[in-house]
Structure formats: C-alpha cells, structure tokens
Amino acid sequence: MSNLFRSLVFVPGNNPRFLAKAKSLPADIVCFDLEDSVPDKEKKKARVLIKNTLKQRNKYSPDVFVRTNSPESGLIELKKIEKTILSLEKKRKIKGIRLMPSIESALGVVNCYEIASSSKRIDALVFGIFDLLNDMRIEYTKGNPRGAKYSRYKVPVAATAAGVVAIDGIWQDLKDKSGFVKDCQVGRSLGYAGKSVIHPDQIKTVHKIFHPSKPEIIWAKKVCSVYKKSTKKGKGATVVEGKMIDEVHYKRAKALLEI
Amino acid sequence: MSNLFRSLVFVPGNNPRFLAKAKSLPADIVCFDLEDSVPDKEKKKARVLIKNTLKQRNKYSPDVFVRTNSPESGLIELKKIEKTILSLEKKRKIKGIRLMPSIESALGVVNCYEIASSSKRIDALVFGIFDLLNDMRIEYTKGNPRGAKYSRYKVPVAATAAGVVAIDGIWQDLKDKSGFVKDCQVGRSLGYAGKSVIHPDQIKTVHKIFHPSKPEIIWAKKVCSVYKKSTKKGKGATVVEGKMIDEVHYKRAKALLEI
C-alpha cells in the first residue's frame, strides 16, 4: 500500500540495471513497466526479470508497483483481476496487493468514477495523456493540450468522489524544465496528488510542487487526531468530514504530516 | 416555490437581527443557514430561532429556504428526505416545500444530474465552490480556479438537462468588487441563473448581471403565450420547444418578464 503519491517513476522492465537502481530512488512509487517502454520482443525476458526483482521488493525504498500489459481492458476485467489476485494472494501467501488503474483511453475517461470505485484495492487513478490523445487521434501539443482538458480535469474529480487519489500523466520533454514546472503546477491546481515521472531528475521538482497543500495538512491533522481517539476506544473505522476513515487513511495522513 | 433565482443570500441562523432584517432584503431568495455559518455550539439555538422565524415567512419579501446540516449525503438520503417532507406537509398542513441541493463535493459533481432529477420538489442546484475545493484538497485561488472548472462548468448542463436552474457559488472577497463582477459574468456565461451571496451589498450587482438573457426572455414569452392558450382550452401542462411546461414554468416565465 502506498502512503504517498507525489511521484510515480516508470522503470523499463527489460533493463536489469534500471530495476536494481530503482531500489534507492527518492521517489514515492516505482512502477516496473511491462507495457509501453518494453518492446514486444523483450516482454518475456522483462516478465522474468520483474518476477525475480519482486522477490527483493522489501529492499526498495519507494513503494513498488508493476504496470502489466493491458488485457482487453474494462470494468468487467477489473473484477476478474480482483478474483485472480485474491487467489494468488492465498496461494503465494502474500498480502495487500494494491491497484492503480491507468485512465488512458476515452472509454476509461467515460468510466473513470466507476473504475476508481470498483475495488477496495485501488489507491489511485493514473492519468495517461499520450495514450488518451492517441486514442482520440489528436496530435500532442506541449503545455496543457485542449483535447485532453476534459479528461485531465475530470479524473481528479472522479478519483476524489471514489475516495482515492489521482496521479497526473508524464511530461516528455526532459530539456524543457520550465515547461515541466508549469505542467506540474497545472496538475497540482487540478487536484492531482502527484505526477508520473520518466526520469529520476524530475523527482525533486515533482516533490517540491506536490508538497502537501494546506487543505491536505488540515485534513491529515484531523484524521490523525480523530483516528487515534477512535482506536483508543477500541473502535477502528470512524468518520471525518462526513467520510469513512480507516487505517489506510490514517497511514496516508501520517505520511503527509511526516514529509 | 421560487420564481426568480438571481440571488440567494445566506443568513446565519444564529443571528436574530439578521434573520429579522432578511424580511425586506431586495433578494430573490434568502436562505437561513444552519450549516457553515453557525458554530457547532450554536446549532441548537439557531434551530429554534429559525423555527420561530419561519412562522412569519409570509412577511418575507424574498422566497425563504433553509440550509440544513448535511445528513450523510447522497441520493438515497434525498429520497428518504422526500418521504419525510411529504409526511410533515400532511401533518402540519403546509404545502409546496421545495428543495435546492448543494453540489459541493466531488461525489455530488459525479452525480449532479441524478441529484437534480431525483425529485419534483427540486428548483435548483446550488454550486458550492469552497467545499468542493476542500473535498479535493485544492487550495482556493481567486478568479475561476482551474481545479473547480470541470465541476462549475458541468453543473448548469446537468441542471438544464434535469429541467431545473443552477445557482453559482459565492464570492468571498467583499472588497474586490471588480473581481466579483467578473466572477458573476463567468457564472452567467456558463448558464447559471443566479449567484449565492454572502452580503446584501452584493445583491445589486448580481441582479444587474443575472438580468434575464435574450434566450430567457424569448422562452418566457413563448411559455406565457402557449400556457395561457392551453389553460383556456381547459388543459394544464403543455409543450414548448419539445419540453413539458406546467404551472411552475409559467410562473417562472411570468416572473422573468416582470423584472
């Protein structure tokens, strides 16, 4: 389970050196990629590499996620996946596998609230701007492209409504640093909790701009205080600002205050 | 039932002087507030004050609404409330209690069309920008904040689709009058019929900017003419521009033409 969501770094799953180096990345989340960054021919090799790497996942300072190849995506599949995960958890005696669905197609945008609320395992929605624009056959333009606005603006609303966070899409032009800063600020102002990252050099900027906001700090303080009182009385889940608060939220709140 | 929706003034429910003064406010709607503007300690007192004030509601020049404390909100509750209202109307021999749900959370935004069309008692959706931004943990910035755009732009579409009007959120900075004017114009251009108001000084500006638009005037004239013909023939409800028109719409249309 992830407590912080400021930065999600994609690590190509076919590169053993990058997979190893990710151990000490100062990011909140690393995501071993089996999808776009791995050529078809290397998928098999990458799958084995990631499988082996995951055995050492306790040695990773960031939280570890894996970006799988897309099944024929959609809600129904998400519920199938849920079942598969549960049986795998039992079989392999692991616990607490979490999900972060990518919203990177027009159909995903239409259904993003339903997707975000389809499983208790979901921590976040990750917005994928390039795949979305490609799905809509829109040429990417730098900045805050008009054709992605409806979707980019909707995703954090849907995520909040479902009680999860939203992580913004990547910024591709590593050389255009002021463009990157601006893009982070746009994401922040839209309610994203963090940003997808394609290079370690971007992490510092991301953490600076996605530093907890005042409303987050106030929320986190409330949650910590109310939850502690509630557990002292022997109760678990409680209510803050009219919403159910359990251990997941408590840990997230604590992590926010510890930054 | 409200016929005009240009201005909705919030009146703190714990202040007897303000409640009394609201009688002669030149606003379309006054809303006795039991929620944000009343501290927890004073809720009980405010409830009694409002109860007594409501006995004189016929002496109020604006329409009178009450902003209740939020129950654990949602659609289901709205239908429960509907039942409660009906039984109260029978018991206390009052008629025509109307509702104006506030859309002030991400979940409310997701469901705003369903909310707007969940009861025949609903006159309007009221957009609550500060609570929404707080729900999304976005710091408020003056103007037309980016993080609220998706929601602020969606609400009037959902309201229109459900056959009700939309009332825009408040402007907090009483000193920044040009900012206020601009904010009213933004709301107007988005299709809001009026604006929430926190100080009587704001009413005049609001009424000026939310003066009936040309399409409203044209619609109102059509409705009045068609409805009069229909009632002469002994029929009630009729159709204008493909939509059902009944007495509610006729009164609203007449009021628009009388401004």
Add this chain to the structure above:
Amino acid sequence: MSNLFRSLVFVPGNNPRFLAKAKSLPADIVCFDLEDSVPDKEKKKARVLIKNTLKQRNKYSPDVFVRTNSPESGLIELKKIEKTILSLEKKRKIKGIRLMPSIESALGVVNCYEIASSSKRIDALVFGIFDLLNDMRIEYTKGNPRGAKYSRYKVPVAATAAGVVAIDGIWQDLKDKSGFVKDCQVGRSLGYAGKSVIHPDQIKTVHKIFHPSKPEIIWAKKVCSVYKKSTKKGKGATVVEGKMIDEVHYKRAKALLEI
C-alpha cells in the same frame, strides 16, 4: 455509410435548386435538412422534395444523410427508430441506413456516450452549439463560448469511447473567415473529425484543417495492413490497438489514406 467526415453540409430541404446542386458538392457528407432551415409551412413540401431527391442518391458525390424533425428525443426513441428503420429496409429493399445523432441539448450532453453506443448504425455524433446554448438560455458569443465548453469538449471523448467519430458544430458568421479558421482549429484540437458547414465556401477550409492527423494516418495504415492479412486468412473482424476492427473501419482507414 460514410467513410470520411471532414465536412457535413446542411442543405435546406425545401429548396429544389440547392438539393440538385448538392450532387456535385466537394463535401464528404450532405445533409438534407427537414429541421431548422425549413419553415413549418414548408415541411410537407420539403418532405416530398427530399423523398424524390433520395431516389437519385447514387448520383451524389458526397454521402447523403437526412436531418429529420426531432421526435420527442431521447434514448428510448433511438431504439424505436432502430426498429422502424429495420422494417423499412426490409420492405423497401434498401440496405445500410446509417445514423448521426445530433447532440444539441443539455440532456443530450449528459447522455452522449449512451446515445453514441446505442446502435450499430451510428457513424458519428454531431455537436449542435446553437441549439445547446439556447437550451441552456445562454446568449451566443463568438469564438469558443465558455458556456458550451464542457459540452463541446465532452462530445469527442464520448464518441471515441463509443467507437464513432464526432463532427463539430457550425460557424455562422460567413464574413469572419479568420474566426472560422480558428474555430475549425479549436474543433480539430478537441478531436473532432470534421465540421458542420452552412455554405459551400466553407468546405475548402474545413478539408484543409481537418486533414488526417499523424495519429489518424498511423492508425489507418495499421488497420489496412492488419485487416488485409486477416481477410486473406479468411477471417473478417480483427483487433488493432485492442479494438475490434471490421469492414467499416477498413473502409474508413482506406479513405483516410486516399485523401
């Protein structure tokens, strides 16, 4: 069935000369109008004119559509229409009648994804900005009016999600050519495949700006190559980028490459 959707020219259905001239218009689609451009008194005459014109529809260089008078619109009706069309096709021995629903009311915007995916006959959603603004009682302002943004931005997302294209609304001011160019560019950047046109002079500009984008060309090449292989093996439908591809898509892809 339409293969290209760059330009949709409305032709008043009560004007025999315009109906005849439309034969050789260099547009992708002509749409014989029975709705807004035909006064009530001429509807009957127009219906007969269009009926006779349709007998020569094979002589038309653009694809031919008819814009009917709105029934009390909505999804349910769309399914009724589907049945009527099927029985008409059988009775009159015609094939392949296609639909392009107009999204021109707030209720249409709320339901645009459901509408777009309600029938296999649907080729495109057509956005109607003037009727929408009128429905929302917003006065039209030139450019990209704020009150239509939510809707105009949502329609191509919903269309893409349903696997159909979106055609942008009209530009009314024939004299303001730079305004028209800009409006076409806005539509293009939002993912619209083409634009509604009220005068033949607009066609050239529209075709220039809605020239296939790079992602469209790449998609079209993939579809053609994969579909040819698939049919060689005796299979029909196949999958490209995770989506079902059949003859409809193949023809569209081929047409895009032939521009």
